[in-house]
Amino acid sequence: MEPHQQIDTICAISTAPGVGGIAVARVSGPEAIAIVSRIWKGRPLEECNSHTVHLGTVLDTQQKPLDQAVATVYRAPRSFTGDDTVEIAIHGSRWIQRELIATLCDAGCRLAEPGEFTRRAFAAGKMDLAEAEAVADMIASTSRAAHRIASGQMRGHYSAHLKALRDKLIDLAALLELELDFSEEEVEFASREKLRQLARELHDEISRLTSSFRSGAAIKDGVPVAIIGPTNAGKSSLLNAIVGDERAIVSSIHGTTRDIIEDTVEIGDYLFRFQDTAGLRQTDDTIERIGIDRSLSAASKAHIVILVVDLSAPLDREPDDLTLPEDTPCIVYLNKTDLVDDAQIAEAVNRTREQHPATTIISGTTHSSETIAELRDALTGIMDRETDSGAGDILVTNARHVQALTQALDSVSRVIRGLDANLSGDFIAQDIRETIHHLATITGDITTPDLLATIFSRFCIGK
Numbered sequence: 001m002e003p004h005q006q007i008d009t010i011c012a013i014s015t016a017p018g019v020g021g022i023a024v025a026r027v028s029g030p031e032a033i034a035i036v037s038r039i040w041k042g043r044p045l046e047e048c049n050s051h052t053v054h055l056g057t058v059l060d061t062q063q064k065p066l067d068q069a070v071a072t073v074y075r076a077p078r079s080f081t082g083d084d085t086v087e088i089a090i091h092g093s094r095w096i097q098r099e100l101i102a103t104l105c106d107a108g109c110r111l112a113e114p115g116e117f118t119r120r121a122f123a124a125g126k127m128d129l130a131e132a133e134a135v136a137d138m139i140a141s142t143s144r145a146a147h148r149i150a151s152g153q154m155r156g157h158y159s160a161h162l163k164a165l166r167d168k169l170i171d172l173a174a175l176l177e178l179e180l181d182f183s184e185e186e187v188e189f190a191s192r193e194k195l196r197q198l199a200r201e202l203h204d205e206i207s208r209l210t211s212s213f214r215s216g217a218a219i220k221d222g223v224p225v226a227i228i229g230p231t232n233a234g235k236s237s238l239l240n241a242i243v244g245d246e247r248a249i250v251s252s253i254h255g256t257t258r259d260i261i262e263d264t265v266e267i268g269d270y271l272f273r274f275q276d277t278a279g280l281r282q283t284d285d286t287i288e289r290i291g292i293d294r295s296l297s298a299a300s301k302a303h304i305v306i307l308v309v310d311l312s313a314p315l316d317r318e319p320d321d322l323t324l325p326e327d328t329p330c331i332v333y334l335n336k337t338d339l340v341d342d343a344q345i346a347e348a349v350n351r352t353r354e355q356h357p358a359t360t361i362i363s364g365t366t367h368s369s370e371t372i373a374e375l376r377d378a379l380t381g382i383m384d385r386e387t388d389s390g391a392g393d394i395l396v397t398n399a400r401h402v403q404a405l406t407q408a409l410d411s412v413s414r415v416i417r418g419l420d421a422n423l424s425g426d427f428i429a430q431d432i433r434e435t436i437h438h439l440a441t442i443t444g445d446i447t448t449p450d451l452l453a454t455i456f457s458r459f460c461i462g463k
């Protein structure tokens with residue numbers, strides 16, 4: 001944890017840049033109330049209690065009235081940062097905002113750096129690092145699911161989970177010490193078995209957290225869904241129907257789409273990032289070939305793949321290029337049911353089920369809102385199942401955390417190997433300490449100024 005030593009008072013506009021009905025400037029630090037008082041006409045703020053709101057007038061750089069304003073006073077330590085804080089709500093003109101910040105700086109403030117308010121909250125012990133990072137995720141959240149994960153992390157669910165893991169590791173270390181103490185006696189065998197069991201439990205839990213990153217990152221940034229399949233199957237028609245817009249060119253000419261066309265849509269709790277791709281077929285055309293390579297690459301990177309097949313086109317096998325990624329959920333969509341009879345549909349469904357036993361199969365036409373609704377439900381269903389499996393809401397969304405977890409997994413694997421090989425307790429204790437260390441970097445119990453600078457510089461100014 002950082003030492004809590006605030007020397008100066010900082011200020012920034014905390015609302016979004018630009019014009020708005022109202023803008024809010026935040027002033028925080030030991031001199032916050034004194035500095036705002038210098039530019040404030042109204043009830044003296046020095047006399048005001050914490051958590052009170054006051055109407056008054058703020059002055060400009062020439063000590064003339066700038067705007068009618070509302071000031072909210074928070075006294076240390078009962079504020080976001082832990083220091084005295086005043087939030088000033090003004091009319092949101094760009095000029096008023098600029099002038100207010102200039103006046104505050106003249107009166108003794110310094111302009112805050114990105115994320116500095118949150119960094120001070122962390123330094124004051126108001127939140128740990130994972131919770132502070134969740135503040136940024138919360139601000140960036142674009143769907144109900146992303147918001148749910150971030151708000152759980154902000155309220156400390158994730159940190160509590162990590163702390164429980166650390167406590168177990170400390171137990172493990174304690175058991176090991178016990179074993180060392182009694183190494184001459186019979187107690188050794190029982191402890192080793194217990195140690196092994198505990199280490200395996202920890203390994204499984206850290207491994208589950210590490211692999212939750214695939215879903216966590218997809219939810220945070222928008223779930224990438226690649227729409228692939230042979231030319232003319234109706235991929236672009238499908239994209240347009242799902243997003244409700246003529247986003248991609250549709251034509252009966254094979255090879256119409258040459259490049260990836262992306263659009264995002266919120267469906268249920270999730271934001272999906274759809275990618276319409278160039279149709280797969282044998283070709284000598286250089287540009288088309290590049291497009292097809294991009295389609296295959298999109299499919300390999302996607303979180304979910306929708307394979308579109310034209311039922312009216314004779315096709316009893318998939319394009320040679322296409323091998324569906326094994327661990328990627330796939331929906332096979334049999335399109336253009338309006339052009340074939342029921343027996344043909346049934347036969348195609350059966351054949352697909354044999355080829356891809358684990359996939360969701362949907363048949364229909366891109367003109368039907370029921371088909372589109374069915375596809376949308378299939379997509380949210382896949383995400384619901386992924387987020388429901390495992391330990392509730394706890395999904396890792398942060399690349400820094402997954403890196404630390406991967407290292408923790410490495411060290412805990414060494415603990416298990418050490419126990420299996422009957423290594424001396426000292427060696428094993430070293431690996432346990434390393435595992436604890438890696439977990440501690442996530443919550444910021446162990447940290448460096450460089451790391452903090454990197455994390456908080458990604459925040460916006462005013463947060």
Ligand SMILES: Nc1nc2c(ncn2[C@@H]2O[C@H](COP(=O)(O)OP(=O)(O)OP(=O)(O)O)[C@@H](O)[C@H]2O)c(=O)[nH]1
Nearest residue numbers: 231232233234235236237251255256257279365366
């Ligand atoms: N009858 C019928 N035609 C459809 C359906 N969906 C798409 N089409 C038609 O199929 C043709 C190809 O549609 P596209 O959406 O351009 O196909 P694509 O898969 O994007 O094709 P490429 O970009 O060439 O790979 C167009 O003429 C569409 O109007 C459907 O459900 N029924």
Ligand SMILES: [Mg+2]
Nearest residue numbers: 235236256257
């Ligand atoms: Mg197309």
